Amino acid sequence: MTTSPLVETVLRWYDENARDLPWRRPEASPWSVLVSEFMLQQTPVVRVLPVHEAWLTRWPTPADLAAEASGEAVRAWGRLGYPRRALRLHAAAVAITEQHGGEVPSSYDELLALPGVGDYTAAAIAAFAYGQRQVVLDTNVRRVLARAVTGTEFPPRSVTRAERALGAELLPSDPPTAATWSVAVMELGALVCTADRPRCADCPVAGLCAWRQAGSPAYDGPPRPVQTYAGTDRQCRGRLLAVLRDAPGPVAEERLDLAWDIDEQRERCLASLVADGLAAVDADGRYRLP
DNA sequence: CAATCGTGGAG
DNA sequence: TCTCCAAGATT
Known part of the structure; x- marks a missing residue:
């Protein structure tokens, strides 16, 4: 099987331009990779770096984290956002400890069964921690393929059959090379083929990019919903949880009343935090991390 | 399938 | 200032 020019070019580019990230080093454990994948779900690399280092120092193995109260995971999560990920990471550590002998499982199906692990994360851990041949489709990869191959500025709203087929078709047959391709195309999307202001002038595959060859047509798909935040329950919950965390x-x-003015919303959010397991109420009515 | 779930840096 | 959006998962 012949590797496509796209794949070969991206692999060469990655060899020269890969960032040196802790979870990519040869000595990085599968646990380090798993922790990084949880933290990187919707949070930029630069903000993950210090928290990831602190976690791996404090909890070098899944069993170390599993032995802690889940609230400690929430506290150590800090301001990475979406703190339910901290809860799920703790739950994953418990599952790994109890059901997998303390070793991060290597099969896609076993990974997928862990709390907080979806299709992307399962494939990413299998590929990056264990060097397996997996189709890894994250937002970066999908955007690169949409542009370079399909010729559209952005991928569909959710992963399509066509995207899976394309990912499978491009995937090199040799597992280690496949794993490197997966991280390489992701890196290209993160550093060059960005969602906003892509740096096409510096792109190694600009010459074979279908979107460029079509004249970089503007995105004409359905408008993506704008992410509002101010005044939302998300912001309210964030304020409340910050009080508990600190x-x-x-x-x-x-x-907690001081953290949010609107009584009804604050009470609803507090109740939802408790329901989510991110907060707990003591017998005396005081609130704390679980 | 669409809504929900935090946070902060960049332009 | 305001908009965009970052290695998604869950319900």
Whole structure:
């Protein structure tokens, strides 16, 4: 089987331009890779770096994290956002400890069964921690393929059959090379073929990019919903959880009242945090991390 | 399938 | 200032 010019070019580019990230080093453990994948779900690399280092120092193995209260995971998550990921990472550590002898599983199906692990993360861990041949489709890869191959500025809203087929078709047959291709095309999307202001002048595959050859036509698909934040429950929950995270122990409800003005919304959000397992109520009515 | 779920840096 | 959006998962 012949590797396509796209794949070969991206592999060469990656060899010269890959960032040196802790979870990519040869000595990085599967656990380090798994932790990074959880943290990188919707959070930029630069913000993940210091937290990832702190986690791996404090909890070098899944069993170390599993032995802690889940609230410690939430606290150590800091301001990475979407703190339910911290809860799921803790739950994944428990599952790994109890069901996999403390070793991060290597099969896609076993990974997929872990809390907080979806299709992307399962494929990414199998590929990056274990060197397997997997179709890894994240937002970066999908955007690169949409542009370079399909000729559209952005991929569809959700992963399509056609995208899976394309990913499978491009995937090199040799597992180690396939794994490198997966991280390489992801890196190209993160550094060059960006969503906003792509750096086509510096792109190694600009010459064979279908989107460029078509004249870089503007995106004409359905408009993506704008992400509002100010005034939302997400912001309210973030404020409330920040109070709990920054307090050494239980917090009286009056202190949470200061974090958000609208009574009804604050109470609803507080209840949802408890329902999600991100907060707990003591017998005396004070709130704390679980 | 669409809504929900945080946070902060860049332009 | 304001818009965009970053290695998604879950319901």
